[in-house]
Amino acid sequence: MLICSSSSPPLFLPLPSSSCRTLKVAICHGCARRRSALVVNVSASFAGRLPFFYQQRWYMNNKAERHFAISSVVKENQTMTTSTEDVQLGIFEIDPSLEKFKDHFSYRTKKYVETESMIKKYEGSLEAFAQGYLKFGFNREQDSIVYREWAPAAQEAQVIGDFNGWDGSNHKMERNEFGIWTIRIPDSGGIPSIPHNSRIKFRFKHGNGVWVDRIPAWIRFATLDPTRFAAPYDGVYWDPPPSERYVFKHPRPPKPAAPRIYEAHVGMSGPEPRVSTYREFADNALPRIRANNYNMVQLMAIMEHSYYGSFGYHVTNFFAVSSRSGTPEDLKYLIDKAHGLGIRVLMDVVHSHASNNVTDGLNGFDVGQSTQESYFHTGERGYHKLWDSRLFNYANWEVLRFLLSNLRWWLDEFRFDGFRFDGVTSMLYHHHGINMAFTGNYSEYFSEATDVDAVVYMMLANRLVHKVLPDATIVAEDVSGMPALCLPVYEGGVGFDYRLAMAIPDKWIDYLKNKIDIKWSMKDIAWSLTNRRYTEKCIAYAESHDQAIVGDKTISFLLMDKEMYSGMSNLKPASPLIDRGISLHKMIHFITMALGGEGYLNFMGNEFGHPEWIDFPREGNGWSYDKCRRQWNLVDTDHLRYKHMNAFDRAMNLLDDRFHFLASTKQIVSSTSEEDKVIVFERGDLVFVFNFHPENTYSGYKVGCDLPGKYRVALDSDAPEFGGHGQVGHDVDHFTTPEGIPGVPETNFNNRPNSFQILSPARTCTVYYKVDETAEQPGEETAITETTVSGILDQSEAYETTEILLGEETTEIATLALDDSKIDETAELSSDNRPTEDSLDQAPLEDRSGEIRD
Numbered sequence: 016m017l018i019c020s021s022s023s024p025p026l027f028l029p030l031p032s033s034s035c036r037t038l039k040v041a042i043c044h045g046c047a048r049r050r051s052a053l054v055v056n057v058s059a060s061f062a063g064r065l066p067f068f069y070q071q072r073w074y075m076n077n078k079a080e081r082h083f084a085i086s087s088v089v090k091e092n093q094t095m096t097t098s099t100e101d102v103q104l105g106i107f108e109i110d111p112s113l114e115k116f117k118d119h120f121s122y123r124t125k126k127y128v129e130t131e132s133m134i135k136k137y138e139g140s141l142e143a144f145a146q147g148y149l150k151f152g153f154n155r156e157q158d159s160i161v162y163r164e165w166a167p168a169a170q171e172a173q174v175i176g177d178f179n180g181w182d183g184s185n186h187k188m189e190r191n192e193f194g195i196w197t198i199r200i201p202d203s204g205g206i207p208s209i210p211h212n213s214r215i216k217f218r219f220k221h222g223n224g225v226w227v228d229r230i231p232a233w234i235r236f237a238t239l240d241p242t243r244f245a246a247p248y249d250g251v252y253w254d255p256p257p258s259e260r261y262v263f264k265h266p267r268p269p270k271p272a273a274p275r276i277y278e279a280h281v282g283m284s285g286p287e288p289r290v291s292t293y294r295e296f297a298d299n300a301l302p303r304i305r306a307n308n309y310n311m312v313q314l315m316a317i318m319e320h321s322y323y324g325s326f327g328y329h330v331t332n333f334f335a336v337s338s339r340s341g342t343p344e345d346l347k348y349l350i351d352k353a354h355g356l357g358i359r360v361l362m363d364v365v366h367s368h369a370s371n372n373v374t375d376g377l378n379g380f381d382v383g384q385s386t387q388e389s390y391f392h393t394g395e396r397g398y399h400k401l402w403d404s405r406l407f408n409y410a411n412w413e414v415l416r417f418l419l420s421n422l423r424w425w426l427d428e429f430r431f432d433g434f435r436f437d438g439v440t441s442m443l444y445h446h447h448g449i450n451m452a453f454t455g456n457y458s459e460y461f462s463e464a465t466d467v468d469a470v471v472y473m474m475l476a477n478r479l480v481h482k483v484l485p486d487a488t489i490v491a492e493d494v495s496g497m498p499a500l501c502l503p504v505y506e507g508g509v510g511f512d513y514r515l516a517m518a519i520p521d522k523w524i525d526y527l528k529n530k531i532d533i534k535w536s537m538k539d540i541a542w543s544l545t546n547r548r549y550t551e552k553c554i555a556y557a558e559s560h561d562q563a564i565v566g567d568k569t570i571s572f573l574l575m576d577k578e579m580y581s582g583m584s585n586l587k588p589a590s591p592l593i594d595r596g597i598s599l600h601k602m603i604h605f606i607t608m609a610l611g612g613e614g615y616l617n618f619m620g621n622e623f624g625h626p627e628w629i630d631f632p633r634e635g636n637g638w639s640y641d642k643c644r645r646q647w648n649l650v651d652t653d654h655l656r657y658k659h660m661n662a663f664d665r666a667m668n669l670l671d672d673r674f675h676f677l678a679s680t681k682q683i684v685s686s687t688s689e690e691d692k693v694i695v696f697e698r699g700d701l702v703f704v705f706n707f708h709p710e711n712t713y714s715g716y717k718v719g720c721d722l723p724g725k726y727r728v729a730l731d732s733d734a735p736e737f738g739g740h741g742q743v744g745h746d747v748d749h750f751t752t753p754e755g756i757p758g759v760p761e762t763n764f765n766n767r768p769n770s771f772q773i774l775s776p777a778r779t780c781t782v783y784y785k786v787d788e789t790a791e792q793p794g795e796e797t798a799i800t801e802t803t804v805s806g807i808l809d810q811s812e813a814y815e816t817t818e819i820l821l822g823e824e825t826t827e828i829a830t831l832a833l834d835d836s837k838i839d840e841t842a843e844l845s846s847d848n849r850p851t852e853d854s855l856d857q858a859p860l861e862d863r864s865g866e867i868r869d
Contacts, residue, residue, distance in 0.1 A: 104507030106499045109550055113498060116461040120507050127471045127504070130415075131478075145479050147420035148334065152233025153209070153252055160200045160209050160252075164231060165413045167194025168384035169219035174198055175228065176215035176252070178208055183218050194388060211256065214238075214249040221382040229379040230332060232390075232417070237319050237331075237375070238338045248321055248331065248375040253343060261347040265354040267432055268310075270486040273677030274513070274614040275668050276361065277309040278559055280316055281340045281349075282323070283629070284619060286647050288640035290323075293336075293345040297352040300619070303647075305356040307622055307661070308668035311488065312353055313361040313435050315560065317346070317425075321375040324631035326560065328437060329404060330365045331376030333421050336429075343429075350430055359432040361488060362425055366418050366476075367438030368404040378405050390414055399441065401449055406441075409472040418472065419479055426484055433488035434480065436511070440494045442469040453495045460497045470509060477510025488512055490554055501551035516553040516612050518543060520562050523603055527573045532595075532709040537687040537694050540707075544610040545684065555611025557604045559618045563629045571600050571624030571660070579626045583649075583656045589738075595709070597656060598739075598778040600624055601663045601732045605780055606705050608667055609698055610684075613677060623650040623661035659738030666737070666799045670730050673799070674784065676701050685719045685765040693775065695765070697721060701729065702783040706775040712742070713775045719767025722785050723751045726771055728798045729784040733776050736800055742776045745798040749773060749783065 104124065107114050131141060138144035148154075151163045162174055172190070173183025188196040196219075200208045209215065216228045230237055236253040240246040284300045285291035304312055316327025319335040327337070336346045350360050369391070370376040381389050390413075391397040391405045399406055408414055425431045441447040444464050453459055480487045491500055491511040502508025522543040526535055547553045563569045572579065574596035582593045589597070608615040626649075630642035650657040671677050679699035686695040692708035695718045702720050706713065720726070726749040733739030751769040755762030764770045775781065 105505070106502055106507040109502070109506070110498060110548075112457065116457060119461040119465070123465075123467045123470055123474075124507060126467060127474045130471055131475065134415075134475075141419070141475065141479050142423075142482055144416060145419040145423040145483075147416045148233060148424050151416075151420075152231055152235065152334070153215075153254070155207075155254065156199070158202045158205075160202075160207055162188070162198050162200070162231070164188070164196045164217055164233075165194055165417075166196055166217070166219055166380055167388040168221055168380070168382050169194075169196065170221060170224075172196040172217065172219040174200075174215065175218045176209065176250075177213040178210060178215070207254070209252045211252065211254050212236075213252050215252045216250055222384075227379070227382070230375060232377055232380060233334050234332055235334050236338065236343060237335045239321075248319075250332075251338075255344065259344065261344040261351070263347065263351045263354075263430060265351055267430065267486075268354055268357045268359050270359070270432075270488065271310045272675055273671065274311050274488055274554065275309045275671065275677070276311045276313050276554065276614065276616040277304045277307075277619065278313045278315065278616055279304075279619040280326070280560065281314060282316060282337070283631075283643045284645055286644055288644055290339045290640075291644075293341040293349040296340075297349040299647075301349070301353055301356055301358065305358060307665045308672060309358065309617070311359045311361055311432070313363060313490075313616070315363045317362055318365060320370065321372050322370070324633045325370075326564075326631065327363065328365055329370035329372070329402075331370045331372050333369075333377065333417070334424055347429055354430070359488070360430075361433045361435050361490070362431045363437055364422065364425070364434045365437045366407070366421070366472075367436075367441045368399050368402055368406055371404050381405070387411065390417065396445070399447060401447075402441075407469075409442075409466075409468040415472065415475070419476060422476055422480055423483055426480065426487070432484070432486075433490070433512075435490040435492065435515075436473070436476075437492050439473070439491045439500075442466065442473065443493065443495065443497055448495060451495075455496065457498065460495065473509050473511075474504050478504050481510070490515060492517070496548075498548060499551075501548075513552045513554045513612075513614055515559075515616070516547065516555045518546070519555055519607055519611050520558050523557055523570065523607075524562065524567075524573070527570065532707070533692070535692065535707055537689055537692060537707065540606070541610065541684050541687045541694055541696070544607065545682070547612065552614065553612035554614040554616050555607050556616035556618075557607040558621055559616060560629065563618070563621075568628050569621055569625055570603060571596065571621070572626045572628070574599055575624075575626075579624075585654045585656055589656070593656070595778065597624070597660060598732070600660055601737065602705060602707065602778065602780050604664065605667055605732065606694070606703075608671075609676065609703055609782075610682070610696060615671075615677065617664070620645045622664035623657040625649070656738055659736070663732060663737040666730055669799050670701075670782065674699055674701055674729070683721070683767075685767050691716075695719065700785055702726065703780065704773060704775055704783070705780045706777060708777050710777050712777050715772045716775045717764065717770050717772050718783075719754070719763070719765040719770050720751060720783075720785075721767060721769065723753065723769045725750055725786040725788060726783040727786055728781060730782040730799050731779070732781070733779040734798075734800055739779065740776070743774055743779070743781055745800075748786075 104120055106120065107117070113120070134141055134144045151165065153160055153162050155161075164172070166172060169190070172188040174186045174188065175181045175183040179186055186198060186200065188198040190196050202208060215231070215234075217231045218226060218228050220226045230248060230250040234250040236251040237248045238251055239248045279296070279300065281293055281296045282290045284296045301312070316337055318327065318330045319332035319337050320327050320329050321331045322329055323339065336343050340346075353360050369378060371378055373379045373381075377390055381391055386393045386397070386408050389397075390407060390411070392408045397406050397408070398404075407418070409418075422434065425434075443460075443466060444451070445466050446464055451459075477489055480489055489511050490513045491509075492515050493500055494517045497509075499506075499508040501511045501514050504510040522540070526540075544555070558570050568576075575582070575593055578590060578592050578596075582590050604617070604621075625645065628642060630636055630639075632638040632640050632643060636642070649655055650661045652658075676699040681700075682696065682698050684694070684696040686693065688694075691711070691713065692706065693713070693716070694703075694705045694707070696703050697720065700722060702718060704716075704718055727747070728743060728745045731737075731739070731743045731745065733742050734745075735741045749771040751771045754764035754768055754770050757768065760766045760768075771783075773781065773783070
């Protein structure tokens with residue numbers, strides 16, 4: 016339940032963003048307000064017309080009970096069938112204004128039902144259809160290796176590689192009526208004829224008589240010669256003997272109530288200027304992620320991509336792990352290690368487009384044939400002009416098999432726990448969002464511009480993933496804000512669990528670049544953070560990898576810039592710029608987490624204010640890795656202030672562990688004071704107070720709350736261990752006073768029935784919790800600090816303590832015991848990353864503020 020009682024309440028609308036990596040998008044707030052789907056004030060009568068709650072039972076702090084009439088689309092555990100009757104979907108009960116586009120929803124729903132019915136008829140089931148990797152590519156069948164490839168444009172085909180001296184004359188393939196080429200290669204003397212880890216390719220002749228060599232589409236590993244510059248990739252036959260196969264040791268962790276996601280890039284995760292490995296990430300980065308109490312890690316650039324600088328988004332080999340960081344067995348070690356630490360692993364999957372690379376990628380199978388015989392559309396429809404990449408034909412049977420099987424491959428073989436779908440906006444529309452200004456008008460989402468084939472594919476993909484792994488987490492990167500994107504398929508939605516709240520980081524960048532502190536609008540900040548659709552969950556984030564790509568900066572660097580090179584030492588007083596920067600860094604990230612969605616995401620290193628920007632090796636920077644790494648020594652050096660921001664990030668996550676506020680449907684903004692520059696809101700039963708004023712400290716400041724009783728500090732950004740000044744007392748009891756007439760909200764204080772008074776220092780945020788006086792122990796310390804973690808344990812769950820070494824100090828954290836078998840290993844960071852005595856004499860960050868970035 017999302018409620019706002021400020022004088023200018025947020026609207027619960029499709030959430031468009033002002034920009035994204037490749038899309039030019041703008042928000043028209045005037046139009047958005049006219050399209051308001053739900054505006055609720057706490058003081059208003061609930062008997063009024065509430066479109067999103069139409070014909071529902073509404074309860075405070077509880078989800079609405081829905082009664083849907085569904086004729087052609089039913090619950091997930093039932094069979095979906097077509098009907099001659101009109102489609103009646105749950106989305107029309109949730110948002111009656113979508114009834115205007117009933118024909119669109121009816122068309123796409125029936126197309127989805129027909130496609131799944133055809134799959135069941137000819138393939139047995141959606142799950143079996145998505146096991147194409149057991150048929151295509153290289154597989155062991157009896158005493159042979161069988162290789163199958165879909166290449167209808169080929170006139171002749173052979174398999175070549177190290178095993179036959181790259182001469183395919185004795186290994187010709189046969190074609191069936193569907194354009195699938197097959198060869199069976201018997202073992203020789205009981206030994207596979209194609210050795211494990213040997214190079215291999217698909218050779219075929221196309222219409223003009225030319226023979227070409229391509230990496231097999233379903234290849235599971237691909238490598239290149241590291242001694243040759245810009246060397247082409249080779250496919251690798253990967254079938255390790257049992258002694259070399261990684262065996263998983265840990266079960267998948269249970270799905271958390273709310274995801275706290277750590278976005279990471281394995282290759283740039285180390286401190287050295289080189290590509291880091293999966294095993295290094297597992298041994299060195301995962302303990303840090305666990306120490307900061309994230310419950311999910313989202314891995315970028317896992318699928319093989321020939322161009323490192325693409326950040327992994329120009330995929331060449333969809334079933335192959337990126338060989339730069341190791342082998343498939345190494346990646347399995349990483350995922351298993353994460354599971355052992357209680358961390359679920361999401362994969363950044365790219366099904367929105369494919370690399371234009373002909374030599375190394377899937378595009379090499381396109382030799383001018385029709386779209387029915389290709390993975391991609393032909394002509395302009397098959398090319399993304401901003402990304403310089405190829406676009407899939409989602410209506411093609413074998414494309415569906417390829418992409419759906421790709422998802423199941425990563426789930427079954429590597430035990431990923433879900434996906435973050437990249438480039439969803441590009442998939443949703445024929446215009447791909449290019450030069451499109453989404454205003455929130457529903458006609459922008461449901462028209463001839465909508466790519467229904469792609470929508471149906473995503474519906475199939477989400478249904479498949481949730482059937483194979485019911486507890487999977489699936490996140491959509493959509494900048495347009497399409498309604499029903501994150502509603503279940505059986506309700507007429509596309510089926511994602513969450514969407515990224517992409518407008519939020521754009522708002523913060525706009526404020527940091529274009530507004531002085533005193534001009535920050537509290538109403539605008541609260542509106543931007545709460546502007547999301549009812550029943551559709553969002554992952555909030557202040558910054559991801561996008562915000563730090565070359566040409567821009569991290570939030571910490573926007574705040575403190577070149578003073579980070581000289582002013583981050585605790586051995587001298589902080590300058591006003593550094594003090595402001597650290598304070599706002601904590602506040603921006605925390606209010607984004609607390610108010611911006613039902614989950615939270617942070618990009619690797621931003622938790623401690625990593626400076627500068629990200630720049631992959633390329634010709635323009637002399638192929639340098641300097642900005643393509645993480646300087647962990649900054650947070651590990653005890654006398655540097657980076658540790659304060661890191662400690663606060665850890666405390667934010669611990670607060671959610673203790674109070675589960677992210678999963679709470681109770682969200683009430685009670686005050687957005689432009690004069691005081693203070694935002695007060697409740698999430699769950701916690702009371703959050705953010706004072707953005709650059710100078711004013713308020714003593715005896717009255718804040719409204721729901722429940723009467725005694726309140727204490729749960730988290731305080733001004734605590735010394737977080738780099739603050741320690742102005743707020745953590746042992747102070749705050750007793751509430753009733754406000755107005757009970758049951759008459761308009762007589763209350765800020766529409767809240769109770770209030771209490773606090774001290775609110777400038778540029779700080781403080782969280783208060785209601786003391787359970789029946790369970791309280793005398794002298795118990797309850798505020799979350801860096802040195803006090805005993806209060807974070809949820810007594811309803813079993814935990815064990817794991818020690819994680821960070822720099823020179825050891826911090827105890829709570830680790831969920833996954834089952835009866837306890838985690839028996841102690842996660843430690845490599846001592847190689849500890850600061851040396853020499854490094855303590857100076858800030859270990861070289862000043863490059865004068866560099867020109869091209």
